[in-house]
Amino acid sequence: MxxxxxxxxxxxxxxxxxxxxxxxxxxxxSPIHLLLAGHGTDAIVQSAASIEGVERVIxxxxxxxxxxxxxxxxxxIVSISEGYDVILSAHSSYSRNVxxxxxxxxxxxxxxxxxxxxxxxxxxxSIYAGNILTTxxxxxxxxxxxxxxxxxxxxDLNGNAEITAVEAPASxxxxxxxxxxxxxxxxxxxxSAKIVISGGRSLGSAASxxxxxxxxxxxLGAALGATRAAVDAGFAPNDLQVGQTGVVVAPELYFAxxxxxxxxxxxxxxxxxIVVAINQDPDAxxxxxxxxxxxxxxxxxxxxxxxxx
Amino acid sequence: xxILVAIKRVVDYNIQVRIKPDGSNxxxxxxxxxxxxxxxxxxxxxxxxxEKGIATEVIAVSLGTSANQDVLRHxxxxxxxxxxxxxxxxxxxPLAVAKLVKSVADREQPDLILLGKQAIDDDAGQTGQMLAxxxxxxxxxxxxxxxxxxxxxxxxxxxxxGTETLALTLPCVVTADLRLNDPRFVKLPNLMMxxxxxxxxxxxxxxxxxxxxxxNLLQVSxxxxxxxxxxxxxxxxxxxxxxxxxxxxx
Numbered sequence: 114m115x116x117x118x119x120x121x122x123x124x125x126x127x128x129x130x131x132x133x134x135x136x137x138x139x140x141x142x143s144p145i146h147l148l149l150a151g152h153g154t155d156a157i158v159q160s161a162a163s164i165e166g167v168e169r170v171i172x173x174x175x176x177x178x179x180x181x182x183x184x185x186x187x188x189x190i191v192s193i194s195e196g197y198d199v200i201l202s203a204h205s206s207y208s209r210n211v212x213x214x215x216x217x218x219x220x221x222x223x224x225x226x227x228x229x230x231x232x233x234x235x236x237x238x239s240i241y242a243g244n245i246l247t248t249x250x251x252x253x254x255x256x257x258x259x260x261x262x263x264x265x266x267x268x269d270l271n272g273n274a275e276i277t278a279v280e281a282p283a284s285x286x287x288x289x290x291x292x293x294x295x296x297x298x299x300x301x302x303x304x305s306a307k308i309v310i311s312g313g314r315s316l317g318s319a320a321s322x323x324x325x326x327x328x329x330x331x332x333l334g335a336a337l338g339a340t341r342a343a344v345d346a347g348f349a350p351n352d353l354q355v356g357q358t359g360v361v362v363a364p365e366l367y368f369a370x371x372x373x374x375x376x377x378x379x380x381x382x383x384x385x386x387i388v389v390a391i392n393q394d395p396d397a398x399x400x401x402x403x404x405x406x407x408x409x410x411x412x413x414x415x416x417x418x419x420x421x422x
Numbered sequence: 423x424x425i426l427v428a429i430k431r432v433v434d435y436n437i438q439v440r441i442k443p444d445g446s447n448x449x450x451x452x453x454x455x456x457x458x459x460x461x462x463x464x465x466x467x468x469x470x471x472x473e474k475g476i477a478t479e480v481i482a483v484s485l486g487t488s489a490n491q492d493v494l495r496h497x498x499x500x501x502x503x504x505x506x507x508x509x510x511x512x513x514x515x516p517l518a519v520a521k522l523v524k525s526v527a528d529r530e531q532p533d534l535i536l537l538g539k540q541a542i543d544d545d546a547g548q549t550g551q552m553l554a555x556x557x558x559x560x561x562x563x564x565x566x567x568x569x570x571x572x573x574x575x576x577x578x579x580x581x582x583x584g585t586e587t588l589a590l591t592l593p594c595v596v597t598a599d600l601r602l603n604d605p606r607f608v609k610l611p612n613l614m615m616x617x618x619x620x621x622x623x624x625x626x627x628x629x630x631x632x633x634x635x636x637x638n639l640l641q642v643s644x645x646x647x648x649x650x651x652x653x654x655x656x657x658x659x660x661x662x663x664x665x666x667x668x669x670x671x672x
Contacts, residue, residue, distance in 0.1 A: 123583075182588070183551065183561055206581040213516070213551035222517055222609065222636035225546050240544050241439050245448055248641040288560040291576070295584040304582065314651035333671070341600075351566070351601060352583055357545070358600060360582065366670055376438065383648050387667060389660065392538075404651035405663050413434050417657045422664075422671060 114143040119190065119202040119211065120161055120170075120316035124151060124179065127160045129305055130203030132267035135166050136260060137260040139268075140230040147274070150189055150281065152179035158276055165272040169180035170187060172276060177284035179205060180293075184285035187214040192282050194219060197255065204361075205304075212257055221253035227260045242357040263363035263384055296352050300356040303353060306336035309364045311355050311382070313409060315371030315393065316340040326370065329419045338362065340378050356381035371411045374399025374407040391415065423477045423592075424571070425468040426532035427502065428523045428553075429461040429484050431493045432543040441642050448642060457493045462536025463598040464499075466605040467568060469501045476570050477534075479503050484525050485514055488582050491621055498616035499608040505619070510626035510633065514542075518633035520552035523627050527557060532593065534575065541596040560590035566601040599611050663664035 116138045138145050147161050150173040162170045174187055190211070194200065202208035202214060202227040205280040207261035216223035229237040234251045236258065242369065276339060303309065308419040310330050316322040322343065330337050339349035341356055355362055367385035371392060379402050382388065391411050400406040407414060433439055434454040442449040457465075471477040482497035483506045484490040494505035508522050527535055535557075540547035554561035562568075562577035566585070569576045574589045581600050590596070626633065654660045664671050 180586075183554075183563070187555065206564060206579075209547055210551065210561075210581075212560065213548035214555040216548070217517060217520060217552035217555035220517070222515060223546070223548050223552075224637065225548060235640065241433070241448070242542065242545065243645060244439060245441065246643045246644075246645050247639060250638045251636060251638055252638065253636050285560070287594075289588040289589040291589055293581075293586045294585060302583065345601075351580055351585070357542070358496055358540070366664070377435075385672060386665070388648070388651075389664070400653070402649045403650040404658055405652065406653045406655070407655075407660055408653060418660065421657050421661045 114141060114198045115196055116145045116199040116201065117142055117190070117197040118145060118147045118202070119186070119208060120147045120149045121192040121203060121205060121207045121324035122149065122151060122157045122363050124154070127157050128203070128205070129267065130262040131204060132164055133163050133262035133265040134201060134203040134266045136265040137230060138199070138201060139166055141233065146171055148173065148190065148193070150178045150181070152176050154205045157185050162274040163270045163272055164274070165268045165270065167272055170274050170276045172278050173279050173281045175281045178281060180290040182285065182288050182290060183210045183214050184288050185247065185281070186211045187218065188282040190215045190286065193279055194255070199258070201229050201258045201260060203262040208259045212259060219255055219257065221255050222251055223291040224249065224251060224256070224258040227258050228264050242376050243383065244376060260363070263361070270402060281389035286355070295356055296350060300330060301334065301336045303336045303337070303338055303355070303360050305361060306362070308333045308335035308366045309315055309338050309339065309362050309363055309372065309382070309385070310317055310335045310368040311372055312343055312349065312370050313332055313340040314346055316348055325415050329415055332419055332422055340372050363414065369403065370415060372396050373401065376410045387398055423471070423534065424479045424530065424532045425471065425481070425534045425536060426527055426530055427461070427464050427468055427480060427497065428535065428537045428549070429467050429482055429493050429497055430458040430538070430541045431455050431467065431486055431490045432458045432541055433483060434575070435459055435542055438585050445642065449638065455489070455492070458538050458541045460540060460598050460600060462605040463600060463602045464536035464538050464602045465497050465500050466504060467598060468506045470603065471570065478517065481506065481530060481532070483508065483523060485510065485519055485522055485626065487511055494621050495610060495613070495616045499612040500606060506619045507621050507623045509623050512626070512633050513635055514633060515635050515637060516546050516548040517552055517636060519549050521631045522555045522626055522629065523553055525631060533579050534592065535595045537595070537597050539599055550595050554595035557595065560594040562588055562590050562594065562596040564599045565596050566599045566600065568596060587633050589590045620623065
């Protein structure tokens, strides 16, 4: 039995979620290989090889892999898939784009966002925005899955895997990568921040979203997040959205500020260690999931809190 | 340009689903159903392309029992030209859905296949990518902006930490993010008119496609609820509480 992990990176750095994917893969007690596809990625390959528990890093280094197109990554994975019983990755927009395509070509089901691995082919995952947990068993010979990385403890970096090279199939020439916009921010990344401060529609405008939340974020070294309502109202950029259709976070400390607490939002933050809710409405559902709730005007409370911390 | 839009009938997003008393599955009997919200964005985008004179025909397809006629009627009322129901009682998982939609695409030869990026019931987010794989088409997933330029579609995709823009050669598969557009409201007269439009029904069993579930459902349960904590009365008390947790505030 062998396991292949699709290792996510941004061309500069290995995504921390790879260490959590390796941790999840420990379940099978079998050799773990990482596939690192990209161009000019020697340094990233080195850091991948240092993850404890990895036997081999397979490097595909080609110009056409410089940007992660699902079509190219899929043909690469399928070309080396023989002999692997499990193909997995941490759940993210990177893996969600690629692995269903792989699964279809292998004619197997895919299991998305696995919360817990129960047995070789049995998994727990949630449906209905995290409201229901299901335990499912795959009947397929190859298991293709993504794992919910915050549920798995990251592996240490004292490993020393061998590095091999693989040639990638020719580029799929009907998809062209044109450009990307990366959010520029001095704040930590939302997905891996220790503290997250999320704002809802009550912030009222993009200006006050920034004005009220930024000083607190700066003081705490926190990432900013937002509800879908706040994003749709234009208060915050799309990639700050926490929830069912946005980013799922599980920080040590989560502030929900002016957030009502719709299930679609709480799906994205309910695994946080400590949740603080600040809201004018004492009956807001967010208080049902908050460890500490403070009822009142966020425009008064947040500056006061910023000064007090 | 011909567009095929695949739509799923799901529990209304406002409803909190419960587990059946016998614990075998979720209880969706007598629950309000509707078009999967992301699929509504897909229909809307197809209609806008038609209104711009880029698309010539918009075909909606749905899979399931005859109850799915309601979501197809909704698509027709929004403005779709035709509707196809692949009728089956079987429990369909994403791979089976992709294979069935492919059979319709093989027949209809659309230039663009639009779907929602995920369904809000199973939250799998796989069907579009699987369909693109089976068709050997380019894919543009989680799309928040779309523009047709000659033989290509330029899509902007929502990805972690930003957006990415790709050019896809037609024919291709695009999955819609909620931000792609604001779906129109259906007016009553349109709904009445849609009742008169025919829905073509195909018996899915006669297509000879293996739709057997690959995943067995062993158990459903409710997640451990996060316990509501306490309300504090002041910022001072809040800060005290937070400081009482070691290492929480550096």
